[in-house]
Amino acid sequence: MLWMTMRLGQVKLRGPGFLFLGTVLWNIALVVGIVRLMGGSQSGYAFLSMPGFVYTMLFTAYALIGGIMLLTFFKRQDREIYPSQWFTYASIYWFPWMLTAASSALFASEPTRGLAQAVVHGWYASGMITIVLGFVGIALLQYLVPKLARRDLHNSNLSAFAFWVLLLFGGFTGLLQAQALPAWVGTLSGICNAFVAFAWIVLTVNLWKTLQGTDTDSSDPFALNLVRLAALCGLLGSLLNFWGSRPGVAETLQFTLYLQGIYWLQLFGFVGTLLLVAVYHFLPRISDRENISSGLFGWKAIMVLYVTGSILVSLVYVLGGRVQGTTLADGNRSFLDVQSATMSFIRISTIGELLVFLAAAVLVINLAIRFVSYLVGYVVCCLNCKNESAQ
């Protein structure tokens, strides 16, 4: 995101020291949170599962990181704000507000009581998926497509339309119907899911028009194909979310793997893939090294493993969720029947999860190799400089 801010705004990074501090603090908070989670300190809220104090640390870290991003943005030379920047800044603003509002409601000394907790948590979860992380993905999509296709975005007005629709309605999605919640919550969520799906169709049409006939012009067809695939995952995720939130369907799909499948599509298939493509695209430019994609531990191997695994898990969960929901909806069938109908899907999804794990392992090896080669290069360079000065 910082790279995009600097490139599009034609500006140098402001306050790199604070950024470094923020990043270190963020990672410390995450490590502390994960260690506490593994020790059994779960909050019980799926999207805010770490202990409450970790969110204070994360907020402080994010204030430094986000503050630097905003400072850099406001010092930009190019005053025009491009579509990818709208999404970036909405995501930057939205996250700290939402984190503060949700964590103070759920973890304060006098927290929200009873069922209201479910609404607050649902609001946070849908905001995280649709707006914070979703907008990071869309920002990358709108940045990478023109870069890789070597042409301007087809129509920035369509992007603006999608931006406002997603922003207005995205924060109200994700609260499925038929819970013990007041009826208006589920109805509102279902309607907003329809708007979000429509905005995604508009975004896809815009990207499709941009990409029409660019296969031979592309600077990197492999990356462009992955971007296409990621966009497809985003679109499919929003359409399935809309379909699954319709009255009559929501009741069947509630409490099943279906929702997990949509999370995988949106978070891993869409956002995760685009983040990997972004690193793949930016890394040679940042490190001045061309050859990062080939070899057993290269980026292409990482991305192929990751994308295959993510899509496999998503689709298996969506299909499995449908089967699970249909079996659950038949009151004459015992719960053991429901379990045995679902189990084969869970087993297949494990293969996908293993592929994603393998991709992560290869990524770690890749980064370790890169880091060691950087260190060796640095030492050799220092020695050469010493020899030259001695001569």
Add this chain to the structure above:
Amino acid sequence: MQKGYQLFFAILAVMVVSWLGLVVFPQIQLGSQSTREVKEIGRHYPTEPGSLVLNGRKVYQQAGCVACHTQQIRQSGYAFDLVLNEVGDFPEIITSKLIEAGKLAGIQVTNEKAQEQMANLPSTFLEARSFDVVQDVLKIFKDSGATVVADILPLGPDIERGWGPRQTVGLDYLYHQPLLMGQQRLGPDLANVGVRLNDPQWHLKHLYHPRSVVTKSSMPAYTYLFDVQPIGEEPSPHALALEGDYAPEEGMEVVPKPEALALVDYLLSLKIENPVFEAPYMFTQAEPGEANNAKMEQAQ
């Protein structure tokens, strides 16, 4: 677009609307709920949980049970049973009314059958009928002198599966802090597990090794909640009565740690056993414990 601050204020405005809609308004609507007197049980509902239950809830949280179990019973609608309680002073008229009611409901009621129903009061003469049919039938019996009542029967797969007598409503979660409703059913719903499976020994065995009580269970074993120790002078009163492959070695016993006992206490506290205004049903006193225990394997 060129103005960064315009974008900032527009995003802020949308965020505030979303926050008001889904944080503040539900807080006003749901956050002010308090306990309510339920006449069927003669006390306020729900009651505040004790300290052992609260400890058990913590163990439930730590063990991650919420990842696989929900605590929410769904209901798709209602049906009604029509019960004749009193015949009144004109039995001949009631006979014809019963025949007419049968016609309305699409079943054939003979004179003999009507007589039989009137002889065995209270008698359910129509079962699982829709609200419209019930309204029409009640009109027939109006001013006839007979007493006819409609019993409410909640419907839906969760209820048919025996997970609870009615849907869960906001009031049931008043003391759930944090709210552990769950989002996925990889295991059965636990909203009413304290009523349908009310034997602590069964739960302890299930936690120690799920397949010792449910043959095809896919639940992981929580053996770390138990100590396997040599039997002292006398066996521990809490030792599990395990058999077959799950029994400990000769001279050893499996004793639950305090965390396991607290968790079981929490599970037994999860009960939906009375109607509330938002979710009425025909309330009868709970069945005796023995009858429930016999149903345990089936309910799983």
